[in-house]
Amino acid sequence: xxxxxxxxxxxxxxxxxxxxxxxxxxxxxxxxxxxxxxxxxxxxxxxxxxxxxxxxxxxxxxxxxxxxxxxxxxxxxxxxxxxxxxxxxxxxxxxxxxxxxxxxxxxxxxxxxxxxxxxxxxxxxxxxxxxxxxxxxxxxxxxxxxxxxxxxxxxxxxxxxxxxxxxxxxxxxxxxxxxxxxxxxxxxxxxxxxxxxxxxxxxxxxxxxxxxxxxxxxxxx
Ligand SMILES: [Zn+2]
Numbered sequence: 001x002x003x004x005x006x007x008x009x010x011x012x013x014x015x016x017x018x019x020x021x022x023x024x025x026x027x028x029x030x031x032x033x034x035x036x037x038x039x040x041x042x043x044x045x046x047x048x049x050x051x052x053x054x055x056x057x058x059x060x061x062x063x064x065x066x067x068x069x070x071x072x073x074x075x076x077x078x079x080x081x082x083x084x085x086x087x088x089x090x091x092x093x094x095x096x097x098x099x100x101x102x103x104x105x106x107x108x109x110x111x112x113x114x115x116x117x118x119x120x121x122x123x124x125x126x127x128x129x130x131x132x133x134x135x136x137x138x139x140x141x142x143x144x145x146x147x148x149x150x151x152x153x154x155x156x157x158x159x160x161x162x163x164x165x166x167x168x169x170x171x172x173x174x175x176x177x178x179x180x181x182x183x184x185x186x187x188x189x190x191x192x193x194x195x196x197x198x199x200x201x202x203x204x205x206x207x208x209x210x211x212x213x214x215x216x217x218x219x220x221x
Contacts, residue, residue, distance in 0.1 A: 025059070036059060036061055043067065043107055048104045067109040067129055070133065071101070098184075101186050102187045102189060104156065160199070
């Protein structure tokens with residue numbers, strides 16, 4: 001099977017757009033190394049690329065993606081832990097100033113947990129992985145009469161909060177946040193509307209709501 005044509009076409013577009021405009025930046029970054037100020041923990045979902053949502057330039061975002069954008073609690077057990085390694089590099093080597101946990105609507109991982117979906121395989125990596133949000137589900141409480149989609153939204157957002165709490169179990173993260181050198185943020189992306197919301201201490205509040213409303217009022221299609 002050949003290399004996907006879609007990717008070759010995309011690379012051609014990259015050459016005449018982004019690379020043309022940012023060639024100097026790429027060269028500079030190749031010599032100076034990266035020094036992003038922001039780490040983003042996000043879902044693998046193909047609709048929720050942080051670089052696209054935040055219109056990021058090369059070198060600006062250090063991104064760790066996994067199913068549902070989770071961070072397991074600090075567990076120094078010698079196992080090969082991808083998220084912990086990414087976090088360690090971001091915090092201790094790159095010394096990022098912010099960690100953004102980006103949840104999103106219609107998250108398949110969260111839905112699988114909520115539906116108690118049957119394992120995809122006997123290995124069931126996803127089932128074990130999504131068990132991480134059990135404390136978030138407990139915090140949300142039973143669904144009761146709540147419409148399922150509303151329940152999913154609550155669970156998706158509670159999962160972001162759980163991941164923020166898990167981040168604080170890492171000694172370096174806790175120390176740096178207590179010293180004011182690192183800030184943790186929760187965010188949530190509405191896939192259907194493109195609306196970004198950020199946790200303000202009480203709720204997920206829409207960002208740039210006026211501009212978002214103007215864009216939706218004048219769709220290009
Ligand atoms: Zn997802």
